[in-house]
Amino acid sequence: MKDAIYALMDFSPKYAKEKITDTLNEMENIGGFDDLRLRKSGPFLFGEVKIFVKKGIDVSKAHEIAGKIEEKIKEEVKEVDFFTIHIEPYKERYAKAAIPIDDNKVSEHFGRAEKFLVFKVDREEGKIVEKREIKNPYKEKKMRAGLSCAKFLISEGIDALITKEIGEIAFHMLGDEGVEIYMAMEGIDECIDKFIKEKLKQLKKPTKVKE
Secondary structure (H helix, E strand, O other), X not given: OHHHHHHHOOOOOHHHHHHHHHHHHHOOOOOEEEXXXXXXXXXXXXXXXXXXXXXXXXXXXXXXXXXXXXXXHHHHOOOEEEEEEEEEXXXXXXXXXXXXXXXXXXXXXXXXXXXXXXXXEEOOOOEEEEEEEEEOOOOOOOOOHHHXXXXXXXXXXXXXXXXXXXXXXXXXXXXXXXXXXXXXXXXXXXXXXXXXXXXXXXOOOOXXXXX
């Protein structure tokens, strides 16, 4: 009778909820979670949670992340029989973006750009809070310059890339890390302004120009 009453009351065993919370906090590629619920039915637990993923992550990648989370939860809490994960887009207050530049202009080439203009935007205030230029250490690299630049920018913690061209390998590497890629305008200031106003065109596939 006690188990039946707890089930009707949407009772959440404390130990299981704490374990699942710890598991969710350890997962990569999610910006947080909400509405974690558990229901006990006999010896089993049924649950659901809402996870937030960066909007740059495509649908298949998001479902892959959800699958890994479900698998990990069932591994950590054996009593869980069924667990539903709802995927929601996540947008942080601050966003860090990069633009490849040459001679104070938007570069025509991602991997061969002279430097990268990296700036941080406060989305709530609609303004730049940080801006700096970083020399491209891979400009003269003979092969895979774009791939090396992609890894470099990921290490810099960028959330978005604004570029006129990008190759397939670099495009997918950045996308897998949740980095949003946008088509650059002619002017640097115009790129920044439209990024802040969320009016840049997001690239859904790499350009055809080689890296």
